[in-house]
Amino acid sequence: MNTFGKIFRLTSFGESHGKGIGGIIDGCPAGLELNIDLIQNDLSRRKPGQSKITTQRKESDQVEFLSGVFEGKTQGTPIAFAIWNKDQHSNDYNDLKNVYRPSHADYTYTKKYGTRDHRGGGRSSARETIARVVAGAIAKQILASQGISVQAFVSQVGEIQLNKPYTELDLSKTEDNIVRCPDAETAAKMITRIEAAAKDRDTVGGVITGVATGVPAGWGEPVFNKLHADLGFAMLGINAVKGFEYGSGFEGTKLSGSQHNDVFINTSEGIRTKTNNSGGIQGGISNGEDIYFRVAFKPIATLLKEQHTVDRENKEIIINPKGRHDPCVLPRAVPIVEAMAALVLVDHFLLSKLNTI
Amino acid sequence: MNTFGKIFRLTSFGESHGKGIGGIIDGCPAGLELNIDLIQNDLSRRKPGQSKITTQRKESDQVEFLSGVFEGKTQGTPIAFAIWNKDQHSNDYNDLKNVYRPSHADYTYTKKYGTRDHRGGGRSSARETIARVVAGAIAKQILASQGISVQAFVSQVGEIQLNKPYTELDLSKTEDNIVRCPDAETAAKMITRIEAAAKDRDTVGGVITGVATGVPAGWGEPVFNKLHADLGFAMLGINAVKGFEYGSGFEGTKLSGSQHNDVFINTSEGIRTKTNNSGGIQGGISNGEDIYFRVAFKPIATLLKEQHTVDRENKEIIINPKGRHDPCVLPRAVPIVEAMAALVLVDHFLLSKLNTI
């Protein structure tokens, strides 16, 4: 159950404080000229220590390819890769060996497996998402060859919301600030909000919006693997995610059908819709309009303040974690959201080759 | 891509106006004494014509089992079943043969497959969910043998919201009214709201809440197949669904970590959490608390009023559909939400047998 995708399949491995994190991509078409810089760039967008509002842990997160790439090109064979762990303070975690941290996976892993690697959360650490960023960055390159872009940005931090539809934003400005919100004014407020949380040794949640442009009509599977169901599955598999909506989402439930329906029109570029409450997907299949969606992230569970909890002997105790942690996961999660969306889209691109003889 | 589940697998078939809807369940354990009445009961909760606020089409929706059940018991072999279509007014749809109805799957199917069965939406019709209700009703019986119940109810219709947490409701009252909201007062308002939509020849959306009780700690897969990711995938695969959230959901993103974390406590029944913002799932694995989630349904696209659209020749036209349609999908979708949740849970029940030797 550590494999994602049906045709373009990522199997990930690794723990936070083991030898490294990595994966095998099986089903990547042959002949793709890999741009390693683009991969490394997405890793850098995810890496810790990148700004004053993220954890100050320093990790270089350099990817090493172990197979499947020869003379710079994919071979159609499995692409294995690893990001080796370095400079891990495993001993920071000795105190927590027998403790179930609140809202972490310590307790549930123990109930499931009867054992767990407690160092830094082990397999449950968000460090695992490195593997997804690598695979997603390759998926993005395939999508780019089809004229498709996948972009995400932070649209909410705590109660600070970006109150504009994505169509009124210039997404090329997302990387202009450390919180990855394309609206400078809102970004400033978000940064202040995150700094306040950090100062309070607390954390704060938020929302990331994702947008895919250039997806042609006809991608997706109509029943269980609706394009948005696969997107939602992908997003809900990211650490700390609590919700997913696309197009009009939860707000759209309050509309009547006559307000909500997207009227088809004939344009010089073919059939389009006048509005896009459908979020680019109708009946589970893309209709050629932009695909957009929102992903809810809870405030992360690791606080640098006293908390009540219990240990493996069911004894109630108080913990007071130390270490270097993120006050807000959102800025670093932007490339993860993009990666997972790209993995879904590349899978449906490949699946779409099978529609007809 | 018409198969759902990893161990307990439903493959569904059928179109709205073909011979019938059905499926094959593969991976159902042997020796289960099937209660056909419970299956038929869930079908009746889904069937059209059940009340004044649903479509007035009459369909009996009797399930026939074709294999896999012998002397009343499952045999471990594939359970095939069908619900035969009857009394379909296929000719109602002749006018729509070459039309792309707004916010329906007509256009996207045509782009994907180059062909489509236009009668009543063909495969894209929500009538397909009958197969899920049958399989889900079997899944529920397995779960019941483990002390687990899965219940859903309507918590919002248009702007009418049920503003109580599910813990303050008596879910045994859900079936007491035709809208399937356990709070009588809110139910009355919802019914009025749906009747207003119907009178206006329009439709209205809403939200269904699902609750699973009795799930033991330790079910779920920690990375891609997090228990909530599988639940979200299942819900987003239901026709008209636009969003999914569990536990604190989108609202929880506004909290700080110290407010959101669920403190573990030691109780006479073992380890529990004081609050349940986690929605019963931590790190993708159940923690023994109730699992709860919310599912957003858009207003359904079929309106009985004039709408602009285009046809297969890209010509702009006006349609004015006739027929018997639902003004609101929510009341009939309650058993579908339950069914999909049960399919996910039974899959993870079976997967949990594989955790250790």
Add this chain to the structure above:
Amino acid sequence: MNTFGKIFRLTSFGESHGKGIGGIIDGCPAGLELNIDLIQNDLSRRKPGQSKITTQRKESDQVEFLSGVFEGKTQGTPIAFAIWNKDQHSNDYNDLKNVYRPSHADYTYTKKYGTRDHRGGGRSSARETIARVVAGAIAKQILASQGISVQAFVSQVGEIQLNKPYTELDLSKTEDNIVRCPDAETAAKMITRIEAAAKDRDTVGGVITGVATGVPAGWGEPVFNKLHADLGFAMLGINAVKGFEYGSGFEGTKLSGSQHNDVFINTSEGIRTKTNNSGGIQGGISNGEDIYFRVAFKPIATLLKEQHTVDRENKEIIINPKGRHDPCVLPRAVPIVEAMAALVLVDHFLLSKLNTI
């Protein structure tokens, strides 16, 4: 585990004496004009009662399509179908309810599932292969559109062997006799051999050879899903099969490499090999030469004579089965071998669309 194939997937259902046998084909491309006569023709080649050397049970074995085909064409949606059981003498089997017939699946099913449908072997009956013949006949039509033919014939019955390579035979004569051996002289001996077995109330085994022509170079997966591994898996999944070999097979193990290697030559039609010990597959991937293989069938286990065995209470007993049974499975298994080969090849045809962007 009742699904065959990765892209073009058949899930089969049904028991010998239940309501019927059928299946769902998922992943069949849209737009294929189905020739039902060809499907029915393969069913007739498989059906009982077709000649004096098969069982005299009469079954019409008419296929009914339940979904996925509209106006004669596949829709890309699941193709469900059934062959309804008729005129079954279920009571013939009452005596065998508690008996473990030698070399049948009665004992092993009971150990696996704790229960079994004893009527005519239930799910373990070779009647299940009807579903494969239907799906295979559709696969053949797709392959034919690519210039590929799949043919099988009986090359051994008991000790009677057809001692010519397939290249010296006229395979169009396979259907000229009731045993389905393209060499008239050998066919006559085989028929005599089967009649002798029948007279003796015994059974006899044999070998079927399969040949696929027109497969282009480049189909197959190089590691686990080698084209011949998928073919072998397919054949070994047919009832009564005990062995599989392709190309030079077991005999080739006695050669030295310099005798066995297939030298490449340049011809007017491109690169070919001088010999074909490889059986058209090198490194698991087709090389453009004919693919050929042999499948070993044991003598079927149902004898119309006294046999010692035990019952469910471990009591040793003597059984003396009655009924209408085949003295030799080979003639009726020819279309099954073809069907399974076609399913494998169509799957790799579709997979080959994913090799490159």
Add this chain to the structure above:
Amino acid sequence: MNTFGKIFRLTSFGESHGKGIGGIIDGCPAGLELNIDLIQNDLSRRKPGQSKITTQRKESDQVEFLSGVFEGKTQGTPIAFAIWNKDQHSNDYNDLKNVYRPSHADYTYTKKYGTRDHRGGGRSSARETIARVVAGAIAKQILASQGISVQAFVSQVGEIQLNKPYTELDLSKTEDNIVRCPDAETAAKMITRIEAAAKDRDTVGGVITGVATGVPAGWGEPVFNKLHADLGFAMLGINAVKGFEYGSGFEGTKLSGSQHNDVFINTSEGIRTKTNNSGGIQGGISNGEDIYFRVAFKPIATLLKEQHTVDRENKEIIINPKGRHDPCVLPRAVPIVEAMAALVLVDHFLLSKLNTI
């Protein structure tokens, strides 16, 4: 398509002359105390340079575990591992860059992918089987905990056959000689035969027999994934394999049913069969008797003598390969056969947990 298994899944990666060979095992139960020596021992049985009748290449083939094992125990999380390549003479292969070696995968890879890593066969090299030996050695440890042993031995080299049933052999003597044949006399002849091939700069094929003891009745899936179909699939996926048979195999096709049937008897240890033509499997499911099978290996294609072939420009040329190669793959393939059998059996062990509630 580089994943093997349904529950206990190995995904392998790597090329002959890339950074290394490895894999990810997903689905290994938690809590297994790994015996690394046993894994390394099987690698040593497979490694080159182990005796005078194998290639003289020296490779240490030390496995490194990258994840999934903590404090010596499996964690239920993915077990990634690698065997790093060393001392590879990549330049040996420059001459062969544009050449299609006879009966190798050079031509077919190029046709499939449009590109290939030509160094030492790249992904098509039998060096890939290292990953299988590692995973198989773990599978063996799980099986051993259930009282099951999996053993293989060389039963034929060229025309030299071991003419005794395995039941008359002492399999503990298999490792007593370098050819891995438990009969000393036959082993000596086989060694002479291989030395003759080597002297002639040629190669020779043969047969490996596999035996699994202790498998309880009730493992296997009755239709497509018959236990022997999965075994055959596994064996046919090994490089150079041309055939598979189990139990009475091809020879059994000459028997009549009354000779072939295995009569059930009641013994002090429960129900057994008098003979074992079934090879321990009936209707695709184990019956508690020994499982045995035979695997045909062709003479390997790399000869150290002149051969005609063509190059990428379709030009006919003569090649005369140099290097250090095996004259016979059989002795080193014994642990590979065992590994693949163990992978199949452990998968069915885990699947058997799902038969009933």
